[in-house]
Amino acid sequence: MHESRPFRTRLFDGLASSIAEHGYRATTVADIVRHARTSKRTFYSEFTDKEECFVELLRADHEQLLLAIRTAVNPESDWREQVRQAATAYVDHIGARPGITLSWIRELPALGTTVRSIQRAAMSDLTDLLIDLSDSPGFRRAELAPVRRELAVVLLGGLRELTALTVEDELPAESILEPAVLAAEALLSAGSAAPI
Known part of the structure; x- marks a missing residue:
């Protein structure tokens, strides 16, 4: 299994390159292996089809995003600085591979009900991360309670849509940083004071 990891990584990179070039729907297995500089035989030894490769690529990308945000945030910093650290890590991640983010x-979602659990798990992971990050010394010093799950979902859902619009319009990922920071600060500070 470990020997196949380099091939999986190459195939993921091949798929990512093809998505950036053509989009997921227009991408074929031939495109993936061409970008990966490997064979269809290698592809099919790792994945049953393009959809499985796509889903696994997105899972790996999601794990990298979670790690990037968690690593970037210093829990001892002022809460506003933590918000900026998390938002900057998010923006840097999507800016590096906007096509993957848009996908x-x-x-x-266009893949139907088979991927619904993946979407829900990804949102749940991000929500849990936001709740965890807002339960830090920097937030406690400001007398802010950890963000409530419902408010975290509202924040993340809005950020997801702003991200999609930004990528679709081919604007720089950095353009969402300030709106993301302002929205997060407003929601995190207001949410601590008022019950839903």
């Missing part, structure tokens, strides 16, 4: 948001 998560727009193309994955």
Whole structure:
């Protein structure tokens, strides 16, 4: 299994390159292996089809996003600085591979009910991360309670849509940083004071 990891990584990179070039729907297995500089035989030894490769690529990308945000945030920093650290890590991640981000948001849902659990798990992971990050010394010093799940979902859902619009309009990922920070600060500070 470990020997196949380099091939999986190459195939993921091949799929990511093809998505950036053509989009997921227009991508074929031939495109993936051409970008990966490997064979269809290698592809089919790792994945049953293009959809499985796509789903596994998105899972790996999601794990990288979670790690990037968690690593970027210093829980001892002022809460506003933590918000900026998390938002910057998010923006840097999507800016590095905007096509993958857009595929998560727009193309994955088109695969139907088979991927619904993946979408829900990804949102749940991000929600849990936001709740966890807002339960830190920097937030406690500001007398802010951890964000409630419902408010975290509202924040993340809005950020996801803003991200999709930004990528679709081919605007720089950095353009969402300030709106993301302002929205997060407003929601995190207001949510601590008022019950839903």
